Amino acid sequence: MTDSEWWKSAVIYQIYPRSFQDTNGDGIGDLKGIERRLDDLKALGVDAIWISPIFPSPMADFGYDVADYCGIDPRFGTLADFDALLAAAHARGIRLLLDLVPNHTSDQHPWFQESRSAQDDPRRDWYIWRDARPDGSPPNNWISDFGGSAWEWDEATGQYYYHAFLKEQPDLNWRNPAVRSAMLDVLRFWFERGVDGFRIDVLWHMVKHVDLPDNPVNLDWTPGQPDYTRVHQLHSTDQPEVHGIAGEMRAIADHYGARVLIGEIYLPVPQLVGYYGTAEQPGVHLPFNFQLIGAAWNAPGLAKMIAEYEAALPADGWPNWVLGNHDRPRIATRVGAEQARVAMMLLLTLRGTPTLYYGDEIGMEDGEIPAHLVQDPREIRDPGIGLGRDPVRTPMAWDESPNAGFSPADPWLPLHPDWIARNVEAQRGDPASMWRLTQKLLFLRHEHRALALGDYHPVDAGGDLLAFERRYEHDRLLVVLNLGDTPQGFAIPEWAEDFTVLASARGGHDPALLSPNEGYILG
Template identity: 45%
Template sequence: MNTPDSVPAPAARTRMPKDPNWWRGAVIYQIYPRSYQDTDGDGIGDLKGIVKRLPHIASLGVDAIWISPFFTSPMKDFGYDVSDYCDVDPMFGTLADFDAVIETAHSLNIRVMIDLVLSHTAEAHPWFVESRSSRDNPKADWYVWADAKPDGTPPNNWLSIFGGSAWQWDGRRMQYYLHNFLTSQPDLNFHNADVQEALLDVERFWLKRGVDGFRLDTINFYFADKQLRDNPALPPERRNDSIAPGVNPYNWQEHLYSKNQSENLDFLKRFRAELEPYGAAAVGEVGDAQRGLEIMAEYTSGGDKVQMCYPFEMLQPPRLTAAAAADTFYRLSHAAPGAWPCWSYSNHDVERHPTRWKLSDAAARVYTTMLMCLRGSVCLYQGEELGLPEAEVAFEDLQDPYGIEFWPEYKGRDGCRTPIAWDGSAPNGGFTEGKPWLPVSPAHLPRAVAEQEADPKAMLHHYRRAIALRHDHPVLATGEDDGVHSRGDVVHFVRHDENETIFCAFNLGEEPAEVPLPQGAWAPIGTDLGTVTKAENGLIHLGPWQCCLALRRPAD
């Protein structure tokens, strides 16, 4: 196992200009490395594959990449179970390969964020191996251990997101340990100061190596209630399946004590203090179906905790309607007026949004344009720029333990994790020369990168144009808004700063609609995105899945 001090930092390399606010309004592209590009023929994507495909990412115009875990791992949860925080799993390459990712990305003006999984480790991590060996070893208190109740049952009623009790019996210590996810992912005890310091050492290791920031997995799970009190039941009308699938009784509890503890704020301040000298940033994943926006307010307030949080409001199973968008921003303005969200429609844990929301290509395009106009930062998931639907994966090909556990009512996460198709005419879509770890979807081949590059009307080019719009008009990235409103199926709002004012309206419906255009002289922008700006009697008329983008300068 590497330690932060056992691996020397690489030689000086290309660094991005230091800008403490680079993250504000940034477009971040998520890479799931297992499925991006394989270069050694083993059927699994690797870091050299990311280097190879960075020019494609740069062509999108994004500001940063977020790389899902590539650390040493038993891979029972595909890298989200870490056994060495300071090394690269051999299936992905070496530390030198990671250094090449940093160097190449920076040369292309792309910042690099990596996914830190701090709430839990793999059971194979040396820390846990030592911790479970006895009740009096130096790391005995590094994980959440508890005695059984007198009848031998777990210490409380907490449930795992992956199903069943969140407690696993260990015969060596004759105690239970906490696991909010798989039984092979024991939860660290953040109440132990040594644990916090060890994790901050991990942060320092990667900052010295040149990373520009972190995506913090399950950021609100770090601390558990010291008293291990039972979670109360959640009434059926308040249940929400945005965190766990509807078939999982995890949704039947209000998780007051198993996560979201106030002690987390002090740790996040310590984490932020390490970021500051590097101009680095962090985005935290807030996994909470009831209090996500409120927690985001707590974790991003004051300028001394994480810069951004990644809520689940736009990752929900129901389609994001105009009313839902307006309600989200209304609640955000009241619960977290100073918070900075990082919005996303898709990621490695949810069904791809064109399938989840049953979107046509026309609908997907207007949702993309809207995403680039919302206040906050943006995360795009690999393949999203191709308009990929969810892949169909046969049960015998499943890899995800989550899907295997709840099949067929819930098919797991493999359908959004299948390999990217780069060339529809090449074997395995150009992803690998070997057997891919998950099948390349036949439905994805016509949407491969090479095929879309040759078609000016393809989704890929729409994403490039939408991202370019955001960069051409910084008000869309960092400006204020006057509130997000809905009128039938239309979402509308005004973005403004000292230089520009932009009116934005998006018809998220199948029927024509109209929306009032604010007074003033407006000029159309984003016409290559299919926008309309012709007003009659003060109304903008929008066809199905059309949008209006109009610019008014302060002088007007």
């Protein structure tokens, strides 16, 4: 592995900046807060941080509606604050990734304001404008991911514009060369400042079918399912031309060296792996693999999923794994507090680059958000079907002081209910805590190239057990995990009989008989 491939052995830590650390007393996290907590992240052992959007924004979707791609929203600080954070992170050996939102802008972005001013404005074609159908209805049947038609009527200019998400988030027209040029300059701007890479928001959405035909109707849709699933997004996402754009972004990243591009792509594995690109035209380094987020949590199913993913990867494609993010329920809520420890062990021992969501290292569960405190526009627009994202964005708990050390003011969202006991300071002092387990696992990844870079080989186990070997040259480790709530016997392979326990999920010592929710790393 060369330095330019640092991301292969790295553990990436996602920060939702509104909820990480507030320093100015407004109840919202900021860049100075992230800088203040870098030593905590260094002590935990992460290698890189990915920060959700911090660009100037009206916050219709909390930063995913960008009004200026080359600035910092005052809520989070200034460009000088960002430069200071970047320098402080690099001084500690921590890389920094930004969240790029290239599919759409805010409707307050100057580009859209100009585009919306008149049909003959030079920037009209920077966005996707179309005439109404003869009956005045939208141009096609495409549905916003936030519910309702994806087309918004503009009375002043007499056309509809397309928005895959909120109407305040009009989609850019990436078929326009001027749009491509302007957005690729955004990458160069931040690479010149020294950022180490980008997570690219909704990469698979960025190009639409040139003729904008109706999407096929989903005949299996039933009331109570998300509105956007009433159609199959055949023509509004995952178009062949998007791979050329990913290739252009990759060429820019490669030009700067030691940079990484991670693509947010919610697609089945056979389509997902296409975003690695080809030898002639590489794509993103890591198309995000979200399978663990939605998988049924059982050993046979996970073993099959891992094997199929490994088999689908192109020859030079490096795998990656994610347990949670700012959009999906937390792992401790999905599988329970005890099994979340096993899940963390799985995430940090599989082959590939893991991304760790803030708060999972202390076992945070989804927060409880009273109706009058709901902030998420998705929940407000489509309530009651479980798509609200506020519960997974609650503030980080650092200690038992007021507001958990997050802010001197009332936080923008309520803290998780057990924050007085479940916080970083309390867990750092408890050898049996989730934080200490996570720290131990990250230490082992740094100590053992078998964990950081080694091959993956499944090991027969049976029952509720998932077992596999990680091997790098002469470094050889065995991982065995009990995904169930009953004791499970395990026949240790002959080649591992002399191994000792390097880590366990619950402090056990007998890998031949795993207690419920137990896991071991042997070496």
